[in-house]
Amino acid sequence: MVHSKKFLSISKLMLSAVLLACSALAQAAAPADPFGSVMWQAMVDRYFTGGDVVFDQRVKVIAPYSAENQMHVPITVDATGLENVKQIVAVADLNPIQHVLTVRPKQALSFIGFRLKLQQSSPIHVGVQTEDGTWHMGGALIDAAGGGCTAPAAAHGTSNWMQTLGETRALVRRDSKGDARMTVRMRHPMDTGLAAGIPVFYMNKMVVKDEAGGVIAELDLFEPVSENPTITLKPAVGSSASQLAVSTRDTEGNEFSFPLSVPAVTTQ
Amino acid sequence: MIKMKVWLAAAVGAACLSSTAIADVSIEDIVADQASGDDIVSYGLGPRGQRYSPLTTLNKGNVKNLFPVWSFSFGGEKQRGQESQPLIKDGVMYVTGSYSRMWAVDIRTGEEIWQYDARLPEGILPCCDVVNRGAAILGDKVFFGTLDAKIVALNAKTGKVVWRKTIGDYQAGYSYTAAPLIVPTEAHGPLIVTGNSGGEFGIVGEVQARNPETGELVWSRPTIEGHMGTLNGADSTMTGKKNESWPGDLWQNGGGAPWLGGTYDPDTKLVFFGTGNPAPWNSHLRPGDNKWTSARIAIDPEDGKIAWGFQTTPHDGWDYDGVNEFISFDMEKDGETIKAGASADRNGFFYVLDRTNGEFVSAAPFVQNITWAEGIDENGRPLYVDDNRPGNPVESADGKKGKSIFAIPSFLGGKNWMPMAYSQDTKLFYIPSNEWGMDIWNEPVTYKKGAAFLGAGFTIKPIFDDYIGSLKALDPVSGEVKWEYRNKAPLWGGVLTTAGGLVFTGTPEGYLKAFDAETGEELWKFQTGTGIVSSPITWEQDGEQWVAITTGWGGAVPLWGGEVAKFVSYLNQGGSVWTFKIPESLASK
Numbered sequence: 001m002v003h004s005k006k007f008l009s010i011s012k013l014m015l016s017a018v019l020l021a022c023s024a025l026a027q028a029a030a031p032a033d034p035f036g037s038v039m040w041q042a043m044v045d046r047y048f049t050g051g052d053v054v055f056d057q058r059v060k061v062i063a064p065y066s067a068e069n070q071m072h073v074p075i076t077v078d079a080t081g082l083e084n085v086k087q088i089v090a091v092a093d094l095n096p097i098q099h100v101l102t103v104r105p106k107q108a109l110s111f112i113g114f115r116l117k118l119q120q121s122s123p124i125h126v127g128v129q130t131e132d133g134t135w136h137m138g139g140a141l142i143d144a145a146g147g148g149c150t151a152p153a154a155a156h157g158t159s160n161w162m163q164t165l166g167e168t169r170a171l172v173r174r175d176s177k178g179d180a181r182m183t184v185r186m187r188h189p190m191d192t193g194l195a196a197g198i199p200v201f202y203m204n205k206m207v208v209k210d211e212a213g214g215v216i217a218e219l220d221l222f223e224p225v226s227e228n229p230t231i232t233l234k235p236a237v238g239s240s241a242s243q244l245a246v247s248t249r250d251t252e253g254n255e256f257s258f259p260l261s262v263p264a265v266t267t268q
Numbered sequence: 269m270i271k272m273k274v275w276l277a278a279a280v281g282a283a284c285l286s287s288t289a290i291a292d293v294s295i296e297d298i299v300a301d302q303a304s305g306d307d308i309v310s311y312g313l314g315p316r317g318q319r320y321s322p323l324t325t326l327n328k329g330n331v332k333n334l335f336p337v338w339s340f341s342f343g344g345e346k347q348r349g350q351e352s353q354p355l356i357k358d359g360v361m362y363v364t365g366s367y368s369r370m371w372a373v374d375i376r377t378g379e380e381i382w383q384y385d386a387r388l389p390e391g392i393l394p395c396c397d398v399v400n401r402g403a404a405i406l407g408d409k410v411f412f413g414t415l416d417a418k419i420v421a422l423n424a425k426t427g428k429v430v431w432r433k434t435i436g437d438y439q440a441g442y443s444y445t446a447a448p449l450i451v452p453t454e455a456h457g458p459l460i461v462t463g464n465s466g467g468e469f470g471i472v473g474e475v476q477a478r479n480p481e482t483g484e485l486v487w488s489r490p491t492i493e494g495h496m497g498t499l500n501g502a503d504s505t506m507t508g509k510k511n512e513s514w515p516g517d518l519w520q521n522g523g524g525a526p527w528l529g530g531t532y533d534p535d536t537k538l539v540f541f542g543t544g545n546p547a548p549w550n551s552h553l554r555p556g557d558n559k560w561t562s563a564r565i566a567i568d569p570e571d572g573k574i575a576w577g578f579q580t581t582p583h584d585g586w587d588y589d590g591v592n593e594f595i596s597f598d599m600e601k602d603g604e605t606i607k608a609g610a611s612a613d614r615n616g617f618f619y620v621l622d623r624t625n626g627e628f629v630s631a632a633p634f635v636q637n638i639t640w641a642e643g644i645d646e647n648g649r650p651l652y653v654d655d656n657r658p659g660n661p662v663e664s665a666d667g668k669k670g671k672s673i674f675a676i677p678s679f680l681g682g683k684n685w686m687p688m689a690y691s692q693d694t695k696l697f698y699i700p701s702n703e704w705g706m707d708i709w710n711e712p713v714t715y716k717k718g719a720a721f722l723g724a725g726f727t728i729k730p731i732f733d734d735y736i737g738s739l740k741a742l743d744p745v746s747g748e749v750k751w752e753y754r755n756k757a758p759l760w761g762g763v764l765t766t767a768g769g770l771v772f773t774g775t776p777e778g779y780l781k782a783f784d785a786e787t788g789e790e791l792w793k794f795q796t797g798t799g800i801v802s803s804p805i806t807w808e809q810d811g812e813q814w815v816a817i818t819t820g821w822g823g824a825v826p827l828w829g830g831e832v833a834k835f836v837s838y839l840n841q842g843g844s845v846w847t848f849k850i851p852e853s854l855a856s857k
Binding site: 160162191199253254 | 344345385386389390391428429430
């Protein structure tokens with residue numbers, strides 16, 4: 001009897017959770033998409049819920065017109081013109097897996113650079129959600145030859161790729177006083193599970209903290225992030241020297257972490 | 269109440285997604301698993317590993333009406349040996365497969381809930397096929413080991429990795445294929461206990477216990493004399509005494525892998541592991557008993573110390589890799605109840621020990637024509653036939669190959685990994701055994717990391733023209749065989765027995781079979797389409813008794829089989845799990 005009661009309460013809870021999710025689906029139609037994506041309404045329903053959706057010039061998405069290499073398409077998102085940013089979500093509308101990443105900048109500027117795999121020519125949509133729930137949208141159209149997500153990672157051409165997993169190169173520079181610009185590149189195949197015979201295996205979490213353990217930024221990464229993820233952030237760490245702690249985790253539970261020194265601003 | 273459940277499930281399904289409510293598994297559920305017919309939350313249907321179900325709905329009278337409900341394919345091209353025993357909890361089956369894969373399946377529909385594929389590195393070194401024998405479950409997590417010697421905890425609802433820890437270095441030959449064991453302790457709460465594999469590569473056998481929440485190592489216990497154990501991150505005690513039964517430095521790569529996993533007895537609160545062969549196979553390089561190889565060891569789970577040890581084949585020279593499961597049972601003999609434990613050893617003898625202290629009670633041969641020993645003496649030590657030990661290569665003319673001998677049983681054993689069952693009703697053990705021998709000779713060898721460390725050559729031969737496999741019902745009190753079922757191909761799957769008076773086992777020819785537990789009469793069989801080398805289970809689901817078995821030919825026989833190939837070379841691979849029950853229309857008949 002006790003057992004059954006437990007079941008009932010769990011089920012009730014699930015039911016209410018489901019109803020909540022469904023009510024979120026039933027929101028108003030999104031504004032017209034300047035990129036004319038056939039997937040636009042679906043992207044809004046899946047990823048940009050919980051507030052109004054508006055296209056906003058302050059969300060700058062810098063991307064190549066044409067992907068020279070569809071396995072590594074560089075994207076820079078600059079939303080530093082917006083205040084009170086909660087999260088940044090990037091999607092590639094016509095990829096078999098659309099969600100590329102989510103960033104929650106806590107003590108960082110609303111800025112991220114990354115590389116993604118593109119399966120075919122596609123619009124990229126980036127939503128920047130502010131504390132009031134509003135999604136400020138930007139985007140880009142990228143022309144591509146195709147095949148980025150379903151091809152095996154280059155790492156699989158070598159037999160020792162697992163020994164170099166998580167090896168990192170990192171660089172910190174000063175952009176202006178108060179901010180730093182950090183770029184990390186970590187060895188990881190970022191397997192999408194769509195290449196024949198290769199199971200899904202990707203780096204899915206990254207957290208950057210300051211010396212006191214305060215969170216600077218949290219990132220959720222997904223399959224479309226390029227092999228050997230290359231991520232650029234702008235931590236707001238003040239002008240003196242400090243040390244950041246970067247930690248990442250992949251879908252197999254492998255954890256990698258390393259310190260990153262930020263130099264002091266030199267007066268010019 | 270049941271109606272309410274269905275309504276709620278339907279409402280959730282209609283709303284936009286479907287899900288199954290899963291109650292957490294407690295350590296009490298695991299310890300009491302044998303008594304509860306409605307779930308299977310341990311390997312062996314209870315921590316003692318008796319593989320005895322109290323269910324009686326399915327019995328000798330109606331087993332003929334058993335029909336398949338669904339079959340679930342493991343998919344992909346990774347169709348190799350499937351030795352896995354599924355777990356059952358709240359309408360969900362957790363089943364593992366070859367190449368370190370795992371699935372959660374909705375039992376009512378046979379549909380997949382999630383699949384997890386371990387990302388294996390290149391260059392794993394499993395000796396004997398890429399099998400996995402099953403998972404463990406506790407709280408909201410399921411656990412299993414992978415071929416690269418890692419243990420993984422997955423969220424039972426989603427299949428996502430919670431933690432993943434290293435058991436051993438796969439590049440040195442460590443691997444993992446057994447089902448983990450979860451045991452209660454007073455000092456640490458529940459612990460997840462694992463052995464390791466790699467006895468053919470000169471690894472060192474070790475039992476490890478971890479915190480199931482975090483994967484942190486709590487204690488470790490090497491099986492080989494001279495190696496230090498750990499407790500809470502510090503050295504604890506040495507196993508045995510260095511060089512007492514090993515010469516020189518050979519203990520450093522001494523083998524003794526506890527690769528089959530362990531059992532637990534709630535009465536004595538001890539964990540029992542079988543340990544594998546010493547390394548290298550060439551016994552002339554390592555005079556002495558070589559403790560604790562080819563042995564049963566009892567470990568106190570509170571601190572990882574060895575409570576007792578018993579060697580079945582001291583100074584093994586035949587790869588009588590005695591990992592065989594030690595099953596606790598209470599034995600009535602001469603008006604007394606002995607807290608006993610039994611195992612059917614690779615070396616062809618069935619041993620009964622006092623499980624409280626490891627003292628020898630009795631031993632009896634369970635295969636025919638054993639050549640390497642005349643018998644077992646009153647202390648449990650083999651009466652060796654010296655001429656039947658492979659000769660020392662140093663004594664040969666060129667020093668490269670010692671005298672070859674023909675020994676029975678073969679190194680694949682009177683019984684190999686496949687677990688036997690014990691019926692609390694008939695008081696018999698049901699042993700999946702094989703009748704075969706081998707030519708074996710020794711060669712010089714030196715240790716090299718990641719390379720086979722054998723120093724022996726061999727070829728396996730059947731000893732009868734018409735069969736190798738032999739399922740035997742053995743009385744542990746008298747040592748007598750009550751009945752035998754003979755099978756052409758070698759048996760390589762586990763056994764299940766039930767209070768309904770049934771014994772189930774699968775054959776490489778593809779049949780799942782049911783026998784009368786008293787007489788051995790074959791009552792039912794079903795052709796699954798590929799060889800069976802796994803252990804059947806039974807449980808109650810929505811008021812009906814179900815039976816399930818994973819199928820897929822493979823394991824060590826096709827890899828090492830020698831002359832045995834004639835008996836098995838035509839068998840085809842597969843990879844699926846089958847479920848059975850009596851259809852409603854036949855249930856009342």
